[in-house]
Amino acid sequence: MATMPWFVIGPSTLVSFIGLLRGPDKTPPESAEDPSGAIVDLVIPALNEEQNILMTLSSIARQTLQPRKVVLVDDGSSDRTADYARALGDELGLNLQVIRRRAPIGKTPTLKRESRELDADVEVILDGDTFLESENYIERLVEELYKAPGIASACGIVQPMRQRDRREICQAPPLRDFLASHEDFAPREQAACHRFNRAITNFYRGILYTFLQRFIYRGQMVVFGSIINPVGCAVAYRRKYLKELFDHYEPILGDDLTNSEDIFIGFAMLNEGYRNVQLQDVTVRSLEPEFPRLAHQLYYWSSSFLQSCYYFDGLLRSPFKGLRRWKQKREARHYDQTHPDSPRQHRRGEPYRQPWGQGYTGRYGRPMGWAVFMSALEKIAFPTTLLIMLILQLWGPLLITFLAEMALVIIILMANAPGHRFRAFWQAIAVTPLRYGSLLFDAVNIGRFATDLWITRNRRWRK
Numbered sequence: 001m002a003t004m005p006w007f008v009i010g011p012s013t014l015v016s017f018i019g020l021l022r023g024p025d026k027t028p029p030e031s032a033e034d035p036s037g038a039i040v041d042l043v044i045p046a047l048n049e050e051q052n053i054l055m056t057l058s059s060i061a062r063q064t065l066q067p068r069k070v071v072l073v074d075d076g077s078s079d080r081t082a083d084y085a086r087a088l089g090d091e092l093g094l095n096l097q098v099i100r101r102r103a104p105i106g107k108t109p110t111l112k113r114e115s116r117e118l119d120a121d122v123e124v125i126l127d128g129d130t131f132l133e134s135e136n137y138i139e140r141l142v143e144e145l146y147k148a149p150g151i152a153s154a155c156g157i158v159q160p161m162r163q164r165d166r167r168e169i170c171q172a173p174p175l176r177d178f179l180a181s182h183e184d185f186a187p188r189e190q191a192a193c194h195r196f197n198r199a200i201t202n203f204y205r206g207i208l209y210t211f212l213q214r215f216i217y218r219g220q221m222v223v224f225g226s227i228i229n230p231v232g233c234a235v236a237y238r239r240k241y242l243k244e245l246f247d248h249y250e251p252i253l254g255d256d257l258t259n260s261e262d263i264f265i266g267f268a269m270l271n272e273g274y275r276n277v278q279l280q281d282v283t284v285r286s287l288e289p290e291f292p293r294l295a296h297q298l299y300y301w302s303s304s305f306l307q308s309c310y311y312f313d314g315l316l317r318s319p320f321k322g323l324r325r326w327k328q329k330r331e332a333r334h335y336d337q338t339h340p341d342s343p344r345q346h347r348r349g350e351p352y353r354q355p356w357g358q359g360y361t362g363r364y365g366r367p368m369g370w371a372v373f374m375s376a377l378e379k380i381a382f383p384t385t386l387l388i389m390l391i392l393q394l395w396g397p398l399l400i401t402f403l404a405e406m407a408l409v410i411i412i413l414m415a416n417a418p419g420h421r422f423r424a425f426w427q428a429i430a431v432t433p434l435r436y437g438s439l440l441f442d443a444v445n446i447g448r449f450a451t452d453l454w455i456t457r458n459r460r461w462r463k
Contacts (some may be wrong), residue, residue: 035146040138040236041120042067045110046128050079051187052287054088055166058175059132061092065139067124070096071114076104081128084185091178108261112246115239123239129287130233131161131169137282141236144277150356152241152274153230153266156282157213160202163195165285197290204434205288207413207427214416217278224368225352226275228375229266234284237265241274256460258311260304267308270368271315273356298438302379302445307461309376310453314362316376318369325364383443406432 042060046053053072060070070089074082082098089096115123122142132138134156141154170179170187179186190198217227230237245268249257257264266276289297309316318325354366361369389398410428417424452458 032148033146035142038121038142038146039119040065040067040122040124040142041069041071041114041118041239042124042126042138043110043114043118044070044072044126044128045075045107046072046077046081046085047075047104048077048079048081049128050077050081050084052129053081053085054175054178054185054187055131055169056126056128057085057088057092057094057096058169058178060126061094061174062135063132063138064136065142067138068095068120069118070094071118072096072098072128073110073114074098074100075106075110076101087182087185088175088178092174106255108257109255111242111261112250112255115237115243115246118239120239122236123242124236125232125234127233127286129161131165131285132234133159133285134282137234137284138236140279140282144279145236145238148351148353150274150353151238151277152269152272153235153237154277154279155231155235156279156284158209158231158233158284158286160205160209161285161287162202163190163198194290197292198288200291201288201294203427204294204431207431210416211409211413213278214280215412218280220368220371221278224371225277226270226368227266227278228270228276228368228371229263230276231278232260232262232265233286235262241269241272245269245272258304258307258461259300263301263304264308264311267312267315267372270366270372271312271358271361273354273360273366275352275368295441298441299445302442303449303461305375305379306446306449309372312361312372314358315366315369316372318361318365318367319373321363321365328364379442380446383439383446386439387443409435 044053044056049056057070060067072082072085072089074085077100082100085096086098088094089098111125122145124138124141126132134140137156141156144154145151166187169175220227242265245265249268269276352367354360386398386401388394389401406428410425413428414421414424452461
């Protein structure tokens with residue numbers, strides 16, 4: 001999901017501060033499309049999700065905008081995921097198609113195949129362990145995709161799935177009635193040790209998601225009209241953009257994109273000049289890994305961000321092309337003024353509008369490249385600086401850096417918790433060991449990526 005599995009104060013935080021102080025661009029786009037006729041299909045990649053798939057499907061049935069088709073891709077499950085899904089799908093009247101594979105092939109090939117085999121305008125990807133909490137989640141994502149040209153993906157706010165959320169979902173219609181008549185399909189209660197491990201992860205992730213989505217991503221949306229990558233567990237894509245992406249990169253990379261497909265897709269869309277949008281008014285709940293498996297997922301996120309920076313270095317180097325981009329814009333404005341009938345005139349009222357294409361990115365960069373560059377700088381420079389201070393035993397500067405960074409994190413989290421600021425204060429302090437532990441782990445990921453890049457030359461990255 002995130003470009004930063006740990007969160008610290010750095011350059012990307014400064015961008016968010018500036019954006020939130022400035023406020024959103026109120027200029028309405030001139031060429032918004034009508035989403036009312038859009039055909040929407042929903043794809044669920046699932047592997048051994050019999051304990052979660054019923055909740056996922058029940059949340060689809062509650063949506064104000066129903067997809068034309070729901071495609072469940074059972075990626076070689078050894079449990080009864082497909083049987084559970086078929087039973088509830090028939091009960092709810094969903095147009096459910098189940099595809100079963102004999103052996104897992106991964107999420108990326110699933111997205112590629114469905115983007116080609118479906119003919120919908122919008123393809124919604126929903127993980128088999130994710131619940132659409134907002135009943136208008138799909139409707140809002142589709143609306144946002146059609147607000148302006150070049151919006152390639154849209155997602156909402158993600159929060160961890162808590163044990164009480166699971167109970168509430170099972171006790172609410174339509175799932176309650178189904179479980180009452182199908183006792184053999186009832187989700188099992190987890191053992192105490194599993195609930196404890198997941199509670200630790202939920203605590204950390206809940207604070208992390210608030211910091212990233214309510215502050216960092218929100219600021220990026222204000223400044224650039226985009227975030228770096230969509231949240232892959234519940235995201236809507238313009239299918240034609242997704243298909244074009246796979247058609248272009250399959251001959252080059254095959255299915256070995258990066259360790260996390262949503263981050264690669266986000267970078268690839270930005271590289272074309274498209275946008276990845278996050279909405280603040282709709283929410284999903286996603287089942288988080290238990291604490292012992294947290295490091296594994298952190299590795300996926302962190303390494304995928306670095307791998308994507310390697311693949312899309314033209315985007316990463318956007319800040320160094322700022323002067324060239326400014327000259328190009330000045331020349332374009334002069335051309336528009338001297339040619340009143342220029343086809344470029346229709347772009348004037350559209351915020352964030354840029355020429356499409358990788359060629360433009362390679363030559364001029366993208367404004368969103370600033371966010372990519374600063375996130376990469378933050379990811380590498382901060383842990384490196386801390387390690388240097390530790391090695392040189394610069395305890396004074398190390399303490400000042402730690403206290404200043406922690407104070408700003410506390411302020412940001414409290415500002416995003418109206419009515420619960422006292423609780424947010426103590427949560428921000430309590431999560432500090434986990435934050436800095438993941439930061440040290442991220443330093444290891446940076447070293448591993450450098451080894452892959454320059455020593456072993458292993459670049460077959462795949463989740």
